[in-house]
Amino acid sequence: MSSLFQPFTLRDVTIPNRVWMPPMCQYSAAPEGPETGAPNDWHFAHYGARATGGTGLIIVEATAVSAEGRISPYDLGIWNDTQVEAFRRITRFLVSQGTVPGIQLAHSGRKASTERPWKGGAPVGPEAHGWQPLGPSPIAFDDRHQVPTELTVDQIQDVVGQFADAARRALAAGFEVAEIHGAHGYLINSFLSPHSNHRTDAYGGSYENRARFALEVVDAVREVWPDDKPLFFRVSATDWLETDGWTPDDTVRLAADLHAHGIDLLDVSTGGNASGVRIPTTPGYQVPFAARVRSETSMPVAAVGLITETEHAEKILANGDADAVLLGRELLRSPSWARDAARELGGDVRVPDQYHRSV
Numbered sequence: 001m002s003s004l005f006q007p008f009t010l011r012d013v014t015i016p017n018r019v020w021m022p023p024m025c026q027y028s029a030a031p032e033g034p035e036t037g038a039p040n041d042w043h044f045a046h047y048g049a050r051a052t053g054g055t056g057l058i059i060v061e062a063t064a065v066s067a068e069g070r071i072s073p074y075d076l077g078i079w080n081d082t083q084v085e086a087f088r089r090i091t092r093f094l095v096s097q098g099t100v101p102g103i104q105l106a107h108s109g110r111k112a113s114t115e116r117p118w119k120g121g122a123p124v125g126p127e128a129h130g131w132q133p134l135g136p137s138p139i140a141f142d143d144r145h146q147v148p149t150e151l152t153v154d155q156i157q158d159v160v161g162q163f164a165d166a167a168r169r170a171l172a173a174g175f176e177v178a179e180i181h182g183a184h185g186y187l188i189n190s191f192l193s194p195h196s197n198h199r200t201d202a203y204g205g206s207y208e209n210r211a212r213f214a215l216e217v218v219d220a221v222r223e224v225w226p227d228d229k230p231l232f233f234r235v236s237a238t239d240w241l242e243t244d245g246w247t248p249d250d251t252v253r254l255a256a257d258l259h260a261h262g263i264d265l266l267d268v269s270t271g272g273n274a275s276g277v278r279i280p281t282t283p284g285y286q287v288p289f290a291a292r293v294r295s296e297t298s299m300p301v302a303a304v305g306l307i308t309e310t311e312h313a314e315k316i317l318a319n320g321d322a323d324a325v326l327l328g329r330e331l332l333r334s335p336s337w338a339r340d341a342a343r344e345l346g347g348d349v350r351v352p353d354q355y356h357r358s359v
Contacts, residue, residue, distance in 0.1 A: 003317035004310075005347030008056075008324060010230035010264045010300070013176050015100045015324075017056035017349060018317055019338040022267070022304055022326035023104040023179070023234075025061045027074040027116040031129040037064065037077030038086040047090055050331055051097040054338030054349035057324075058099055059232075059267075060090070062106035062181055065159070065166040069107035069187070072114050073129035078105070078166045084173045091174030098350040102177030104234065105166045105221070107159060109187030110135035110148035110196070134159075136191045136213075137198040142275035156203060156213060159187070164220040171225065178225055179232035180217060180263075184272030188214050189236055192254070193246040193273050211254060215261055222262035230264040232302075237270050237289035240277040248289055255299045265300045266293055267326065281306060284316065291321035302326050310341040 005017045028042045029035075039060075047058055064070040064077040077083055091101040112133040115124050123146050124130035134155070135148030151159070163180070170178050182188040190196040191213040197204050203212050218233065225231050235254065239245030255266050268290035271279050279285075286305030294301045303322035307313050308330045316322050331337055342349045343359075351359055 002314060002342075002345035002347040004314050004325070004345060005342055005349065012228035013100060013230055015056045016098055017054070017338060017342075017347070018324040019055055019313070019341065020057040020302060020324050020326045021050050021055050021059060021331050022328050023059050023061045023181070024328055024332065025071060025075060027072050029074050029076050031073035034082060035086075037067070037070070037075065037079070038083045039076055039090055040086070043076070044090055044093070048093050048097075049335040051094045051099040052352050052355070053334075053336030054342060054351070055099055055331065056338065057102055057177065058094055059102035059104050059177065059179055059326075060087075060175075062104050062108070062186075063166070065105055065107055065162040068112060068131050068134060069159075069162070071108040071112060071186075072116055073124065074116055078103070078169045078173070079162070081169070084169045087173035087175075095174070097352065100176050101174060102179060102232070103170045103173075103175045104179040104181050105163055105170065106181035107162070107187040109133065109185075109190050110139070111141050111145060111185055113146065135187070136196060136203065139196055139198065141185060150199075153201065153203070160213075160216050160220045163217045164224050167221045167225050171229075177230050177232060178221065179234055179267060180221060181234050182214055183234040183236040183267075183269045185236070185274075186272075188217060189246075189273050192250070193239055195239055195241060195245045195274050207250065207253065211257060214254070215257060218258060218261045218263060231262060232265045232267050233258050233263045234267040234269060236272055237268050237286070237293075239274045240271050240279050241274050245274060248292060251289065252293055252296050255293045255297045259297060259299045263299070265302060265323070266290075267302045267304070268293060269304050283308065284312060287316055287321050294320070294322065304328065310344050313341070314345060
């Protein structure tokens with residue numbers, strides 16, 4: 001049987017195949033009013049299409065644990081009960097199609113309060129629903145972004161609590177998998193990296209101090225997230241900097257620490273914390289980082305990064321480089337990629353009764 005279409009069990013949750021959808025922001029929620037941050041018809045149709053297409057696990061886009069944790073005013077959030085109720089409609093449908101619903105819990109940190117990408121992505125102020133970003137140190141991501149306010153220790157603890165509250169709401173909303181966003185230059189990632197964290201207190205300096213916030217968030221979420229449900233962590237395995245950045249060695253060390261604190265799978269990406277770096281974006285360019293974590297620790301991993309072809313995805317799993325593949329842009333282009341791949345490889349995915357004539 002195809003490796004892509006083997007079920008995968010973490011704790012008591014079995015994901016029917018290894019074709020997964022990573023978080024990809026849609027920037028389509030209401031920026032103000034009672035429906036602020038809540039998923040709407042766009043999100044229902046978007047995620048529903050990938051579920052009917054056979055995707056085994058769908059991880060809903062970066063969902064902010066607080067209003068100021070959004071990347072843009074148009075991001076999803078899970079800081080109130082209105083948002084929870086709106087998510088229930090989506091999770092119910094995903095489950096009805098045999099897809100496991102997951103959610104990425106996020107805080108954007110110093111990269112917050114920006115316009116939607118197709119509107120240029122520039123910082124926005126209060127006149128456009130913006131706010132003051134927060135970060136580990138008062139260092140802007142680049143010359144376009146605002147200088148963030150440095151979080152106090154008390155504010156750090158408030159954010160830890162926001163992640164725990166968001167996890168409780170995610171459970172109430174019907175999600176089976178939660179992922180903590182520790183990648184791409186957002187708040188947790190910016191604490192991890194010496195490039196963006198210049199603190200001199202217990203949350204800066206040494207590896208142990210820079211990892212403290214991440215591990216506190218994990219502990220707080222794991223405490224409220226049920227023991228029978230898996231918890232993921234998304235990491236940027238490298239800043240792609242020659243000096244003074246987060247490195248693959250750091251990632252291997254962090255993976256072991258995360259596993260000891262109750263993380264069940266590492267979602268391995270790269271970059272996003274340093275502007276102006278050159279990244280060799282070729283098909284599968286991030287897979288070696290996942291493969292190294294898998295070979296040097298006991299942590300299961302998922303691989304990402306320009307994985308588009310069925311044969312390539314199958315080879316990644318067959319070679320033991322990862323336990324699953326996350327297809328981003330390809331699932332935007334082809335919502336039924338999993339069903340098409342199953343036909344090509346002789347695998348098996350659930351086909352809705354309404355679509356049987358297409359088999």
